[in-house]
Every structure is written in structure tokens, then in C-alpha cells.
Amino acid sequence: MASAILLLFGSFAVLMVIGVPIAFSIGAATFLTFLLFMSFDQSLFIVAQQMASGLDSFTLLAIPFFILAGNIMNRGGIAMRLINFAQVLGGRLPGALAHCNVIANMMFGSISGSAVASAAAVGGVMAPLQKKEGYDPAYSAAVNIASCPTGLLIPPSSTFIVYSLITGGTSIAALFVAGYVPGILxxxxxxxxxxxIAKRRGYPVAPRPSLCQVWQAARDAILPLGLIVVIMGGIISGAFTATEASAAAVVYTLFLALVWYREIGIRDLPAIIMESAVTTSIVLLMIGASIAMSRVMAFGGIPYLISDTLLALSDNPLAILLLINIALLIVGTFMDMTPALLIFTPIFLPVVQELGMDPVHFGVMMTLNLCIGICTPPVGSALFVGCSVGNTSIASVIRPLLPFYAVLFGLLLLVTYVPEISLFLPRILGIY
Incomplete structure (x- = not known):
């Protein structure tokens, strides 16, 4: 077992350091570890079989549909309408454009379910506006980077779909609803x-909008925000599953962009579908490789060893949860969210269940934890995209991000140690 742990994580770390893409690093490390237990041919067969069987899931169909819906929103003018509405909502607060950025990320991210898409769409619009108003570009980028993962907590979220698949059937509806309060907080x-920060720096407050402007912005945002009602209303009422909801999201966004707003045409669809297919293939390749890695860990008894070790370190649930959070924060700095979720959920879930922690609560805690990871160097995807659209460097944005990190860490502890923040809403609605 010690040899398996050393070979699995050692080879994975080496491959990552030398620049091998993460999906191939996971797959190669998994294959090498299987060689400890069986022949070359058997190892190759098992890895391929696990990758294929792991992706043979109706639930996973939701991921390409939500990715496609998000890309249609990006191209179809929906993001701009949400940003205009966010400007009305946050315009009278100090540093109005920064508040607009956060609100727009919450709305757009909750509809698209992608932090990277939100950072690109919202940040691409807000960065020039903030620069024109005299905002420090590094501060503007920091606001965008820190707020774009809110959409991974506010449903619909592909992260919760993956978590449900890993845990063997944790209610997706309960996970979706449980993410609302932490995401809004x-x-x-x-x-x-x-x-x-805006008050201290004297950033401007937007002029008071007229009633006509408020009405125009609200009217333009009603239909895009209606997608949330369609998806969540359908899932909570039992009208359709999360996968069927994702297909409904594509139809709804396509209708808005193609027929109602006419921001895209039929000729634009092949490029949008191809972009979505490429993104989907990357995500699903990581999922398949991570499922194979989870299999070799189970085969070698690694989760049980780590579980026993953690429980032996302390019998205090508060201390164990803190250790798990620290471990996940470290993992999040060098591993993308999806593979981290797939690899470490089977390791830590038995530990927290031993402590009596609810799987839905743990899913929200783990998602929030890994949201911080995509905002941190060296490989945070939201960090790279946010700096790119904000025309600033990673080095210059780290210091402005520190106070936002402090808020995120504080919220993580609050969500970890106060289960009702996540669970009271699903219980009130009677879906958990």
C-alpha cells in the first residue's frame, strides 16, 4: 500500500512538474500504479475500461449541455444584458463598477455554471469600463477573479453534478438548492x-439611473434570469432531471439568442458547437482519467489508509475538518477543480461520514474550498483568464486579491462548521 501511494502521487507530481497535461498525468500515474498489482496488458485494459465505463453515465450528459448553453449566452448578447442590470443594482454603492462586476458574475455564473466563462464574459466588458473610471487594473481584475466562482455554488452547477456521480446518488436537487445561501454569502x-477598498480609494459612484433606465435594464434581464426559474423550478418540482434541465437550458438560450434577440445567426452555430465540443472533451477526458485513478486508489486501499490516519491523528471532528480543508486548499493550488473533486471525494467522504457529516453539506464545503483554488496561483484557471481579460499580470494581482482571499477563507470556515447554512433551504423546500 505504501508503494502504491508513493508511485501514484509521486509519478503524478513529477509529470505535472515537467508540464504534462493534467489528464495525461492522471492517466499515466494510474497505469503505472496498476502495474504493481497486475501485468502490463491487464493494467492497460483496466485503465481503458474504467475510463470508458466511468463516462457511461446519463447524468454526465448535463455537462456538455450546460457548456453549450453558456457559450450560446456568451455569443448571444445575454451577458451584456445581465451586466446592464447589475449596473442598475449596484450603481449607487461606493465603487459601483466593482459591485456591478460581482453581481454580474453571480447572475451570469449561476446561469452558465462556469467560472471561467463568467470571468471572460463579465471581465471582458467590465475591465475597459473600470479603467475609464480610474480603477486600478489589478484591483479590477482581483474583483473579477474572486467573484467569478460564485456561479459554481449558485445553481445550476456542473460541479455538483460531478459530485453526485462520485458519491453514488447524492440528490442533485438538494445540492443545487444547498449552494444558494453559501453562493449569495x-x-x-x-x-x-x-x-x-473603493471608499478608501475614492472610486466614483454611478449617477442615479432614471426610472426609464431601471425599467429597460430590468426588462432586458427578465428573460435571461428566467432560465434559472426554468431549470430550478423543473428540477425541484420533479418535472425533469438535471440532465433534462441542461437540454432545456440549451433550447431556452438558443431561442433567446437566435430568435428573440437575434444576436447570432444559423451560420454562427457550427463554431459555437465546435467550441463547446472541445471544452467538453477536455472536461470529460479529465473525468475519465480521474475515475480510473479513483479505481486504483480503491484497489490499493488508499482511501481507507488515509481515513484511518486522519482519524488516528485526532478524535476531534473540528480538527479533522480543518485538516481536510487545509489539504484541499493545498490541492486546489496545483490541480483543477474537476479532477480534484473526482480524486479526493472518495478519500475524504468516508472520513466525514464517520464523523456524522451530511454528504450534501460536505459537497458544498468541498466545492467552496476548491473555488478558492481556481483563484490562486500557480494553476488557477480563473486567475489566468481574469488576468488575461483584465490586461494585467498575475504578480500584480496577487496583493489586491489578499483581502478577498480572507473573506473566502472565513466563509469556508463558516460553511464547514455551521451545517444549516447549506442544509436549511433544502429542508424547508422538502427536497432533502
Whole structure:
């Protein structure tokens, strides 16, 4: 077992350091570890079989549909309408454009379910506006980077879909609803920090909008925000599953972009579908490789060893949960969210269940934890995209990000140790 742990994580770390793509690093490390237990041919067969069987899931069909819906939104003018509405909502607060950025990320991210898409779409629009108003580009990028993962907590979220698949059937509806309060708290916490910094720096407050402007912005945002009602209303009422909801999201966004707003045409669809297919293939390749890695870990008894070790270190649930959070924060700095979720959920879930922690609560905690990871160097995807659209460097944005990190860490502890923040809403609605 010790040899398996050393070979699996050692080879994975070496491959990552030398620049091998993460999906191939996971797959190669998994194959090498299987060689400890069986022949070359058997190892190759098992890895291929696990990757194929792991992706043979109706639930996973939701991921390409939500990715496609997000890309249609990006191209179809929906993001701009949400940003205009966010400007009306946050315009009278100190540092109005920073608040607009956070609110727009919450709305757009909750519809697209992608932090990277949100960072690109919202940040690409907000960065020039903030620069024109005299905002520090590094501060503007920091606000965008820290707030774009809110959409991974506010449903629909492909992260919760993957988590449900790993855990063997944790209710997707319960996970979706459980993410609302932490996601909203995350956005509000970031807005408080952004407001304090903006006040100190004297960033301008937007002019008071006229009633006509408010009505126009609200009217333009009603139909895009209606997608949330369609998806969540359908899932909670039992009208359709999360996978069927994702297909409905594609039809709805396509209708808005193609027929109602006419921002795209039929000729634009092949490029949008191809872009979505490429993104989907990357995500699903990582999922398949990570499922194979989870299999070799189970085969070698690695999760049980780590579980026993953690429980032997302390019998205090608070201390164990803190250790798990620290481990996940470290993992999040060098591993993308999906593979981290797939690899470490089977390791830590038995530990927290031994402590009596609810799987839905743990899913929200783990997602929030890994949201922080995509905002941190060296491989945070949101960090790279946010710096790119904000025309600033990673080195210059780290210091402005520190107060936002502090809020995110504080919220993580609050969500970890106060289960009702995540669970009370699903219980009130009677879906858990």
C-alpha cells in the first residue's frame, strides 16, 4: 500500500512538474500504479475500461449541455444584458463598477455554471469600463477573479453534478438548492470588501439611473434570469432531471439568442458547437482519467489508509475538518477543480461520514474550498483568464486579491462548521 501511494502521487507530481497535461498525468500515474498489482496488458485494459465505463453515465450528459448553453449566452448578447442590470443594482454603492462586476458574475455564473466563462464574459466588458473610471487594473481584475466562482455554488452547477456521480446518488436537487445561501454569502462578502477598498480609494459612484433606465435594464434581464426559474423550478418540482434541465437550458438560450434577440445567426452555430465540443472533451477526458485513478486508489486501499490516519491523528471532528480543508486548499493550488473533486471525494467522504457529516453539506464545503483554488496561483484557471481579460499580470494581482482571499477563507470556515447554512433551504423546500 505504501508503494502504491508513493508511485501514484509521486509519478503524478513529477509529470505535472515537467508540464504534462493534467489528464495525461492522471492517466499515466494510474497505469503505472496498476502495474504493481497486475501485468502490463491487464493494467492497460483496466485503465481503458474504467475510463470508458466511468463516462457511461446519463447524468454526465448535463455537462456538455450546460457548456453549450453558456457559450450560446456568451455569443448571444445575454451577458451584456445581465451586466446592464447589475449596473442598475449596484450603481449607487461606493465603487459601483466593482459591485456591478460581482453581481454580474453571480447572475451570469449561476446561469452558465462556469467560472471561467463568467470571468471572460463579465471581465471582458467590465475591465475597459473600470479603467475609464480610474480603477486600478489589478484591483479590477482581483474583483473579477474572486467573484467569478460564485456561479459554481449558485445553481445550476456542473460541479455538483460531478459530485453526485462520485458519491453514488447524492440528490442533485438538494445540492443545487444547498449552494444558494453559501453562493449569495460569498458574493455579499466580496462586495463588502470591494466597497471598503473603493471608499478608501475614492472610486466614483454611478449617477442615479432614471426610472426609464431601471425599467429597460430590468426588462432586458427578465428573460435571461428566467432560465434559472426554468431549470430550478423543473428540477425541484420533479418535472425533469438535471440532465433534462441542461437540454432545456440549451433550447431556452438558443431561442433567446437566435430568435428573440437575434444576436447570432444559423451560420454562427457550427463554431459555437465546435467550441463547446472541445471544452467538453477536455472536461470529460479529465473525468475519465480521474475515475480510473479513483479505481486504483480503491484497489490499493488508499482511501481507507488515509481515513484511518486522519482519524488516528485526532478524535476531534473540528480538527479533522480543518485538516481536510487545509489539504484541499493545498490541492486546489496545483490541480483543477474537476479532477480534484473526482480524486479526493472518495478519500475524504468516508472520513466525514464517520464523523456524522451530511454528504450534501460536505459537497458544498468541498466545492467552496476548491473555488478558492481556481483563484490562486500557480494553476488557477480563473486567475489566468481574469488576468488575461483584465490586461494585467498575475504578480500584480496577487496583493489586491489578499483581502478577498480572507473573506473566502472565513466563509469556508463558516460553511464547514455551521451545517444549516447549506442544509436549511433544502429542508424547508422538502427536497432533502
Amino acid at each position: 460569498m458574493g455579499l462578502g466580496l462586495m463588502i470588501v470591494a466597497g471598503i
